[in-house]
Amino acid sequence: MSPRLRWAVFGVLLVVVAALPQFVADTFVNRMSEILWVAVAALGLALVTGYNGQISLGHGAFVGFGAYTTMILTVDYGVPFALAGLAAVVGAFVVGVAVGLPALRITGVYLALVTLGLAVLFPQLVVRLGDITGGTVGRQLLPRPGYGDAALLEELGQRRFLAQAGFRAPAWTGLADDQWRFYVFGVLALVAFLLVRNLTRSRVGRSLVAIRDNETAAEVAGVRVDRAKVITFGVSAGIASLGGWMFAVLNNAVSPTSFTITLSITLLVAAVLGGAASIVGPLVGASIVVLLREVIPAEQQRFSQVVFGVVLILVMLVAPGGIVGLYRRGEAALRRRWLASRSPGTGPDDSTLDPTPDVPTPLQEA
Amino acid sequence: MQLFVQRVFDGLQAGVIYAILALAIVVIFRASGLLNFAQGELAMFTTFIAWTFLDAGVPWWAATILAAVVGFGIGALLYRLLIVRLGGPAGNPLAIVIVTIGLFLILNDGAGIIWGANPAKVPRVFGDGRVEVLGAGISVQVLGLLGVLALLVIGFGLLFQRTKLGLALRAVTSNQESAGLAGVKVMTTLMIGWGLASAIGALAGTFTASQNASVDTNMMQVALIYAFAAATLGGFDSPLGAVVGGLIIGLVSELVVGYVDVIGPDLRLLPGFVLVLVVLLVRPQGLFGSAQVARA
Numbered sequence: 246m247s248p249r250l251r252w253a254v255f256g257v258l259l260v261v262v263a264a265l266p267q268f269v270a271d272t273f274v275n276r277m278s279e280i281l282w283v284a285v286a287a288l289g290l291a292l293v294t295g296y297n298g299q300i301s302l303g304h305g306a307f308v309g310f311g312a313y314t315t316m317i318l319t320v321d322y323g324v325p326f327a328l329a330g331l332a333a334v335v336g337a338f339v340v341g342v343a344v345g346l347p348a349l350r351i352t353g354v355y356l357a358l359v360t361l362g363l364a365v366l367f368p369q370l371v372v373r374l375g376d377i378t379g380g381t382v383g384r385q386l387l388p389r390p391g392y393g394d395a396a397l398l399e400e401l402g403q404r405r406f407l408a409q410a411g412f413r414a415p416a417w418t419g420l421a422d423d424q425w426r427f428y429v430f431g432v433l434a435l436v437a438f439l440l441v442r443n444l445t446r447s448r449v450g451r452s453l454v455a456i457r458d459n460e461t462a463a464e465v466a467g468v469r470v471d472r473a474k475v476i477t478f479g480v481s482a483g484i485a486s487l488g489g490w491m492f493a494v495l496n497n498a499v500s501p502t503s504f505t506i507t508l509s510i511t512l513l514v515a516a517v518l519g520g521a522a523s524i525v526g527p528l529v530g531a532s533i534v535v536l537l538r539e540v541i542p543a544e545q546q547r548f549s550q551v552v553f554g555v556v557l558i559l560v561m562l563v564a565p566g567g568i569v570g571l572y573r574r575g576e577a578a579l580r581r582r583w584l585a586s587r588s589p590g591t592g593p594d595d596s597t598l599d600p601t602p603d604v605p606t607p608l609q610e611a
Numbered sequence: 612m613q614l615f616v617q618r619v620f621d622g623l624q625a626g627v628i629y630a631i632l633a634l635a636i637v638v639i640f641r642a643s644g645l646l647n648f649a650q651g652e653l654a655m656f657t658t659f660i661a662w663t664f665l666d667a668g669v670p671w672w673a674a675t676i677l678a679a680v681v682g683f684g685i686g687a688l689l690y691r692l693l694i695v696r697l698g699g700p701a702g703n704p705l706a707i708v709i710v711t712i713g714l715f716l717i718l719n720d721g722a723g724i725i726w727g728a729n730p731a732k733v734p735r736v737f738g739d740g741r742v743e744v745l746g747a748g749i750s751v752q753v754l755g756l757l758g759v760l761a762l763l764v765i766g767f768g769l770l771f772q773r774t775k776l777g778l779a780l781r782a783v784t785s786n787q788e789s790a791g792l793a794g795v796k797v798m799t800t801l802m803i804g805w806g807l808a809s810a811i812g813a814l815a816g817t818f819t820a821s822q823n824a825s826v827d828t829n830m831m832q833v834a835l836i837y838a839f840a841a842a843t844l845g846g847f848d849s850p851l852g853a854v855v856g857g858l859i860i861g862l863v864s865e866l867v868v869g870y871v872d873v874i875g876p877d878l879r880l881l882p883g884f885v886l887v888l889v890v891l892l893v894r895p896q897g898l899f900g901s902a903q904v905a906r907a
Contacts, residue, residue, distance in 0.1 A: 300708050302648075347891040354646050355891060357708055358839045361648075362884045365836055373877040506832070510712060517709055547724060554716030561706045561713070562696060 263431065266424040274423045276535065278495050281430040284531035285437050286488030287515040288524070292481040293356075294513075295522035296445055297474060298457035299349070302509050303360030306367035307337045307482045309504030311489020316384045316499045317377060321392040326412055330490040334483040341482025342475055349474040356478075364509045368501040383500025386410040412494045430491055434528075437484055442524045444480070453477055485512075507550075514553045517560055520567030529568050616747040618869045619862065624822065625837075626861020627756040631815040632831070632838035633845065633853035634763065635808040640847045641784050642804025643690075643700040645707050649714035651835030653809050655828060656718045657682040658816030659726045662733060662826050671734065675817045679810040686809025687802040689714070699801065700787060723828045730827035733820045756818055760854065763811070767850050780804055784848075833880065837864070840883040844890050846900020855898065860886065 266274045290304045311333040318329040348359040371378045378384060386407055388395065398406045414425030444450050452473045455463035464470050493499055511534060519530025534553075541549055564571045632651065639647050647653075661678030665671060690699075693714075697706050737755035741748040771777040779800045782790035791797045819834060820826040841860045845852025860883050867874055867882040874881055890897060 294705070298705060300705060302712070344888075347888045350891070350895070354704060354708055355843075355895075357646070357648070358843065359884075359887060359891070361839070362836050362880065362887065365833065366878075366880050366884055369878050369880055373875070510716065513709070513712065547720065550716045550720035551724070554713040554720070557713030557716070558693070558710050561710050565703075565706060 263428070266427050271421070271423045274427050275495065276539065278423075278427045278430050278491070280528075280532050280535045281427075281434045282488045282491035282495060283512070283515055283535055284488075284528040285434050285491060286485045287512045287519070287527035287531050288437060288441055289481040289484030289486075289488065290512050291516040291519075291521045291523075291527045292441055292444070292484065293478055294516055295520075295526075296450065296453045296457065297477050297481075299474075299478075300354065300357040300513070301360040301478075301481070302357055302506065302513070303344075303363035303367075304482070304485045304512050305504050305506065305508030305510075306360075306363045307341065307485035308489040308492060308508060308512075309367050309371070309499075309501075310337050310340065311486030312493040312499045312504070313371065313378060313384070313489075314486070315490045315493040319493075320384065320386055320410070321377075321388050323393060326490075326494065330487065333486045333490050337486030337489075338479040338483040341479040344482075345475045345478035349478060350471055360509075361506070364506040368505055371501040371504075379500075381501060383498060383503075385498045411497045426494060430495075433487065433491065437487060438524055438528075441484070445524075449473060449477070511553070514557055518556055518567055520569030522566065523569040526567050526569040533568075613746040614869075616745045617749075618865050620744070620747065620749045620753050622862035622865030623858060624750075624753040624756065624861070625865060626841075626858040627753075627760050628815055628819050628822070628834055628857075629837040629841045629860055630760055630854040630857025631763065631811060631818065632834055633841035633857045634767065634850055635811040635815065636838055636842045637845075637847060637850050637853040638767075638808040638811065639805060640842070641850075642780055642808075643694070643801055644784070645694070645700065645704060646711070646839075647805075647808070648708060648711040648835075649718060650808065650812050651831035651838070652715045652718035652722075653682065653685065654812035654816030654819075654834075655826075655831040656722050656816075657685070657809070657813035658820050658826050658830075659722050659731075661813070661817050662726075662731055662820070665733070666731075671821075675814065678817060679813040682809040682813035683806035686812075687806035689809075690802050690805035691798075694805070695798070719828055726828075728828060730823075730825040733824055733826050735821050735824060737821075752822065756822075759814070759818070763814070764851065764854050771850070776800075776803065836880065837861070837883055840887045842897075843887050844897055846897030848901060849897065849899035852897055852899030 262277075265277070286304060286308045289307070290301055293299050293301050293304075311330075314333040314336055315326070315329045318324040318332060319326055324332070344359060344363060345356070348356045372380050375381075377389075379389075387393075387403070387410075388398065394406075401409070412422070412426060412429075414420045414422050418425055420428070445453070452463065452468040455466065455468055456470050456473060460470055492503070496503075515530035515534045516527050517530070518533060519528065520526030537552070538546075538549060541552075560567060566573065632654065635650055635654070636646065639645060639650070657678045660681050661674045664674035664677050669677065693710060694702075694707060697703065697710060735752055737750075737752045740751040742751060742754065743749075769777075771781060779790070779795045780803070782793065782795050783797055783800045783804075787797055790800075815834070815838075816826075816831060819830055823830060837860050838857065841856035842853050843856070844859060845854070845856030863886060864879060864882050868876055868879055
């Protein structure tokens with residue numbers, strides 16, 4: 246697709262998706278919101294995997310960090326949602342840098358090891374800090390005793406208080422809460438995707454690809470390898486934490502069972518299936534993962550992990566670039582055929598014409 | 612004092628399991644330079660196989676050996692059918708890590724589907740007896756496990772240093788191409804490496820089950836993390852390091868959890884996690900590992 250056509254398709258899709266909440270049921274709107282938070286979290290992971298060439302098994306913990314930070318700050322301390330989101334993102338960035346610093350200085354799969362530990366540690370930490378986090382039960386919109394708007398809670402009673410608490414659509418929008426939430430998520434996701442797109446095309450992004458492909462050569466060429474890797478990991482943790490903010494806003498409840506190693510692996514499936522070295526990939530992958538869980542009937546749910554496992558292995562064997570990689574390959578093949586049919590025999594080698602050459606992803610190259 | 616001795620032996624008891632699993636990880640790393648994130652689930656899966664034999668009336672020692680043999684087969688086949696297709700040791704480590712995570716999911720969920728998610732009862736291999744050491748009652752189980760670990764270490768030391776197979780394994784690790792030219796059957800050697808690792812994992816699994824007196828699908832997950840920590844601490848290319856690392860991690864976790872109230876049993880994993888971060892910062896090659904020089 247030419248860049249102009251690409252933007253046109255993108256614009257049409259955007260309009261369609263923006264119009265959808267006006268026509269479909271609330272449950273479907275919420276399902277789309279769920280896709281968006283999974284996509285944002287997977288995007289954070291894709292930044293590490295696709296561009297940094299590292300695997301994180303702990304992004305579920307960053308999502309959990311964002312969700313708990315949001316829940317506790319807004320419910321107990323009355324912090325506005327926007328500010329809580331900022332705190333969640335910045336906090337996760339700091340944690341990401343602290344964890345990435347030892348793990349990323351050394352080449353190899355140490356990041357996977359350390360983040361695996363992080364993923365398993367997070368629920369334990371939540372239970373240990375039970376006074377604030379609500380332990381194994383988790384937290385809902387009710388403030389803990391002595392915090393939040395205790396007087397209002399007393400006056401209204403629990404039911405009416407809950408009807409007012411949480412992330413509500415402002416009156417001027419005339420939207421239902423579900424719809425408002427979806428639009429806010431949409432804008433945030435768009436911002437996150439544009440941020441990653443610009444980051445990967447900036448100096449930092451090119452340094453990352455250089456590191457991924459040949460660390461020594463990159464270092465010789467003047468890339469500050471350690472710094473670029475650690476900062477990227479921090480940013481990726483921050484993005485995952487934004488996904489966590491969205492989780493808290495959508496579900497109005499958090500509990501440690503939502504943020505186990507399973508979530509981290511689900512995010513990995515979404516990123517890898519969609520295509521980790523692309524911006525759209527995580528969104529595609531997240532849609533499939535969320536909808537797949539939806540279509541699998543309840544009594545077959547126990548097979549879902551097996552399905553995910555088979556998907557991971559098949560993608561690696563058949564299409565390491567994920568769905569987006571497949572699309573790019575198909576597009577390149579079509580273009581070749583088209584060029585050949587237009588000027589038979591004299592057609593130039595399409596690789597010199599292709600404005601978007603088929604860049605090998607870190608998972609494709611041997 | 613009595614409590615201290617008790618905790619030391621509890622720590623060793625846990626540490627032995629981490630050490631054995633870490634040994635499996637190190638064997639694969641030495642043979643192929645890869646990490647197998649499904650190692651723990653593989654161990655769990657073979658333990659269920661051992662349990663099936665046990666349930667059919669086979670004595671425990673025979674069931675364990677049978678499970679190790681089956682584990683050897685599964686490991687070798689995994690290498691031959693899956694890892695080779697991704698390029699083996701020369702392949703992309705990222706893709707192989709993702710594939711082993713896929714295996715993790717399949718084995719974990721698959722075991723639940725085949726054998727049910729509820730824990731199954733297993734007898735204690737070395738019985739319930741206790742010996743008095745410095746006033747503390749130490750279960751025979753711990754002493755038995757320590758004995759098995761010692762045998763494993765000696766066995767692997769001999770295997771790697773004194774046999775032709777060990778020489779082939781070391782040759783393949785150090786330079787696959789040269790090893791091939793010198794007449795080593797690279798593919799077969801690597802298959803044996805993966806098979807051996809899975810067989811050791813099967814031992815780790817059956818011992819864990821015997822310690823918990825039950826077998827369930829999630830029993831090896833925490834052990835795998837400790838085993839990775841042990842291998843990091845000891846050095847990924849050192850079998851001795853894996854064993855020492857495993858025992859240290861077991862001891863440190865048990866003592867910190869026992870004596871530091873802030874951490875307590877809820878945060879059992881924290882000491883090991885912090886230890887790994889410190890090792891990576893201070894001595895990335897681990898206690899016994901050899902430092903690698905990166906070449907482009």
